[in-house]
Amino acid sequence: MVAELDPIFKRLEAKKAELADRPMRKLFAEDAGRFDRFSVRLDDMLLDFSKNRLDKDAFATLIELAKAAGVAERRDAMFSGAIINSTEKRAVLHTALRNRANTPVIVDGKDVMPDVNEVLGRIRDFAEGIRSGKIASSTGAKFTDVVNIGIGGSDLGPAMATIALSPYWGNGPRLHYVSNVDGAHIADTLAGLDPKTTLFVVASKTFTTSETMTNAGTAREWIKQHLGEAAVGAHFCAVSTALDKVAAFGMDVKRAFGFWDWVGGRYSVWSAIGLPVAIAVGFDNFVAFLSGAHEVDNHFRTAPLEKNIPVILGLLGVWYRNVWGFSTHAVLPYDQRLSRFAAYLQQLDMESNGKGVRTDGTPVPRASGPIVWGEPGTNGQHAFYQLIHQGTDIIPADFLAAAVPHEQVGDHHAKLLSNVLAQTEALMLGKTVEEAAAELKKAGKSDADVAALAPHKAFPGNRPTNTILYRTLDPKTLGRLIAIYEHKVFVQGTIWGVNSYDQWGVELGKELANRLLPVLKGEAEPAASQDASTKGLVAAIKALQKD
Numbered sequence: 155m156v157a158e159l160d161p162i163f164k165r166l167e168a169k170k171a172e173l174a175d176r177p178m179r180k181l182f183a184e185d186a187g188r189f190d191r192f193s194v195r196l197d198d199m200l201l202d203f204s205k206n207r208l209d210k211d212a213f214a215t216l217i218e219l220a221k222a223a224g225v226a227e228r229r230d231a232m233f234s235g236a237i238i239n240s241t242e243k244r245a246v247l248h249t250a251l252r253n254r255a256n257t258p259v260i261v262d263g264k265d266v267m268p269d270v271n272e273v274l275g276r277i278r279d280f281a282e283g284i285r286s287g288k289i290a291s292s293t294g295a296k297f298t299d300v301v302n303i304g305i306g307g308s309d310l311g312p313a314m315a316t317i318a319l320s321p322y323w324g325n326g327p328r329l330h331y332v333s334n335v336d337g338a339h340i341a342d343t344l345a346g347l348d349p350k351t352t353l354f355v356v357a358s359k360t361f362t363t364s365e366t367m368t369n370a371g372t373a374r375e376w377i378k379q380h381l382g383e384a385a386v387g388a389h390f391c392a393v394s395t396a397l398d399k400v401a402a403f404g405m406d407v408k409r410a411f412g413f414w415d416w417v418g419g420r421y422s423v424w425s426a427i428g429l430p431v432a433i434a435v436g437f438d439n440f441v442a443f444l445s446g447a448h449e450v451d452n453h454f455r456t457a458p459l460e461k462n463i464p465v466i467l468g469l470l471g472v473w474y475r476n477v478w479g480f481s482t483h484a485v486l487p488y489d490q491r492l493s494r495f496a497a498y499l500q501q502l503d504m505e506s507n508g509k510g511v512r513t514d515g516t517p518v519p520r521a522s523g524p525i526v527w528g529e530p531g532t533n534g535q536h537a538f539y540q541l542i543h544q545g546t547d548i549i550p551a552d553f554l555a556a557a558v559p560h561e562q563v564g565d566h567h568a569k570l571l572s573n574v575l576a577q578t579e580a581l582m583l584g585k586t587v588e589e590a591a592a593e594l595k596k597a598g599k600s601d602a603d604v605a606a607l608a609p610h611k612a613f614p615g616n617r618p619t620n621t622i623l624y625r626t627l628d629p630k631t632l633g634r635l636i637a638i639y640e641h642k643v644f645v646q647g648t649i650w651g652v653n654s655y656d657q658w659g660v661e662l663g664k665e666l667a668n669r670l671l672p673v674l675k676g677e678a679e680p681a682a683s684q685d686a687s688t689k690g691l692v693a694a695i696k697a698l699q700k701d
């Protein structure tokens with residue numbers, strides 16, 4: 155497959171050379187229809203990708219790349235339940251969790267939809283029971299606080315979505331998320347809580363993750379100390395694919411919500427891992443969230459490649475990563491409630507496509523997943539945008555914004571939107587040294603000052619951005635946004651030939667931490683074979699702990 159892509163990549167290289175003296179400014183001037191040509195709508199969502207280093211030919215060649223890489227065929231294989239997670243021999247079916255059409259999805263000869271619907275029904279009953287107080291604490295009190303204990307995919311999605319959907323919390327309990335094994339995280343969280351009205355959700359796909367099991371143990375002790383052993387059951391529930399391990403941990407399996415091995419951790423917010431979201435915003439809003447993702451699944455499956463939002467975003471990412479050599483990608487939501495969106499996408503993208511070998515075990519011949527990062531605007535403007543505008547690295551960026559805010563506070567939203575538009579315009583247009591000099595002259599600066607300052611005040615421009623505009627950040631829109639990025643990751647993983655659904659790269663650190671734990675607890679000495687740096691650090695820690 156990769157060999158077949160080489161000639162297309164060669165043509166893309168030639169297109170890049172051609173575009174070198176056709177900056178976006180020029181491309182916009184040449185083509186009055188550029189916005190229409192390079193924008194796509196999905197319901198009330200709009201992707202404007204016209205501010206990219208792209209012309210008709212380059213775009214057509216990228217579409218050829220998607221075709222040659224078999225994006226459509228592999229997409230259909232994924233939706234059909236084929237075992238595309240080859241190293242773990244699993245289907246990849248997070249799409250079944252939000253299959254609101256309820257069409258059969260067959261895994262190992264069995265339709266999984268009845269199980270999916272059964273768990274959804276239990277999520278509804280439990281979430282609504284907690285919200286109404288029908289499911290009460292051991293003291294009979296209504297739960298006021300729910301603490302989700304999980305990490306990675308069992309934390310980032312629900313935590314991000316809970317913040318994103320705060321206008322929908324209503325009278326539900328407050329949600330908290332504890333992930334880090336650093337005791338400070340659980341200590342700070344519990345410090346403000348009343349055990350009598352606190353419910354814990356222990357969320358772990360495997361139910362073996364050290365951080366989560368440690369935090370769950372500490373939470374259980376906390377309830378035991380304050381309310382006694384008998385109260386524990388009423389204050390805990392669990393979400394996992396490993397219900398046997400839930401039972402072994404001493405939790406009531408009747409309060410356990412299952413999911414399946416065909417759901418990757420970073421793709422699991424649609425499963426029972428989304429339980430805290432359903433508790434936070436109510437079940438109907440959770441269903442709207444699923445529906446938004448389902449709508450994108452249908453779009454991804456059926457829209458022609460050149461009108462397909464995840465395909466376009468994926469191809470642009472490959473274009474910049476492989477042909478232009480840009481190594482990072484920024485996600486910049488002008489939507490404060492998406493404050494954790496970039497963190498969420500970091501796991502989604504970097505754990506999926508941060509791979510050096512292809513599915514056949516051979517090295518990936520070109521760069522794979524980029525470094526993904528970002529912060530909400532306008533905050534980022536006063537922090538790192540300097541580098542995006544004038545730095546020596548070029549950082550393709552996605553700008554996200556809602557046309558209609560949840561709350562009309564003075565002219566805040568007009569100001570927010572003026573900033574998002576201004577940023578992508580500035581990045582595209584830039585300002586030449588001549589333009590900067592003319593402005594300085596007009597402001598009355600001396601010739602010497604003009605000459606000295608103009609290079610500092612010039613902007614190279616021609617810096618690529620996408621704008622994703624939507625009406626309002628509601629549950630459906632959030633579902634759409636996440637699904638768009640999930641499928642973008644899929645498109646890129648397919649072109650790079652990697653398995654986007656395993657994560658062996660996290661294992662070595664876990665193994666070594668397990669080996670070092672007894673040493674740090676004073677139960678063993680470092681192995682003689684341990685490297686000198688690690689031994690030195692262990693000794694330094696012990697010395698500091700003695701003082």
Ligand SMILES: O=P(O)(O)OC[C@H]1O[C@](O)(CO)[C@@H](O)[C@@H]1O
Binds near residue numbers: 305
């Ligand atoms: O849900 P679990 O099994 O506790 O895993 C948590 C996270 O740990 C990882 O396996 C990485 O260590 C992620 O892929 C996963 O989302």
